[in-house]
Amino acid sequence: MTPVEIILLVTVGILSGFINTLAGGGSMLTLPALMMMGIPADLANGTNRVAVLAQSITGAKGFDQAGQLDRSALAGILLPTIIGAALGALGASILPNLWLKPILLTVMVLVALSLLLPKAPVKPGDQPHSLGRAPGLVSWLSLLGAGLYGGFIQAGVGFILVAVLAGVLQYDLVRSNALKLVCTGVFSGVALLIFAAQGQVLWLTGGILALGSMLGAWASVRVTIRLSETVLRRILVIMVAISCLAALLV
Secondary structure, eight states: OHHHHHHHHHHHHHHHHHHHHHHOHHEEEEEHHHHHOOOOHHHHHHHHHHHHHHHHHHHHHHHHHTOOOOOOHHHHHHHHHHHHHHHHHHHHSSSGGHHHHHHHHHHEEEEHHHHOOOOOOOOOOOOOOOTTTTEEEEHHHHHHHHHHHHHHOTTTTTHHHHHHHHHHHHOHHHHHHHHHHHHHHHHHHHHHHHHOOOOOOOOOHHHHHHHHHHHHHHHHHHTTTTTTTTHHHHHHHHHHHHHHHHHHOO
């Protein structure tokens, strides 16, 4: 890689880590950047998981230190997402690349619509659902679907996870982001192993991208915990719209 390409990877990584931790859609930057360097779509998809894993670990740790991570719900939330991610990554490693764009656009439109729906008011004393205590079929299937999509494409999966965690499980958006990062970290790790086994990961490129992603995620946690629910929701809707537009233009 040339010095210019290294600077590009670090810069895009910082932006991606910040955006993914705050809302989602950071892979809309990293995947085109990797492909601009002449990397085929399947290799870019696998290499991108290195950065996503690194930024997810950094962001989740930051939210946990700020007391915004519901550890009691992790086991129940992670099981369906891991199963879905493994199936999705396996599918992505063998299916044609031309499937990626139609699936991405369809899912992004559905997520945008879900974020525009008014959220049910939370009564005093209400607690968010915890799958660790009482798994529900709708919640389980929703998380399975999120994991399936994340394992298959990754781009925009943060939006889907937030939609499930905030819409179905009724977490506020800060805690939804914290849980989202744990989910993306775990199933990105699963997906990364599958892509690596298929020889679809460029480790040096992914490592450089990951360094920038970790810096972006660290900064984003400090911004996210200071924003109101309303502002976060508006940012999410705007990012979904931008992601849809970017997918159409690519």
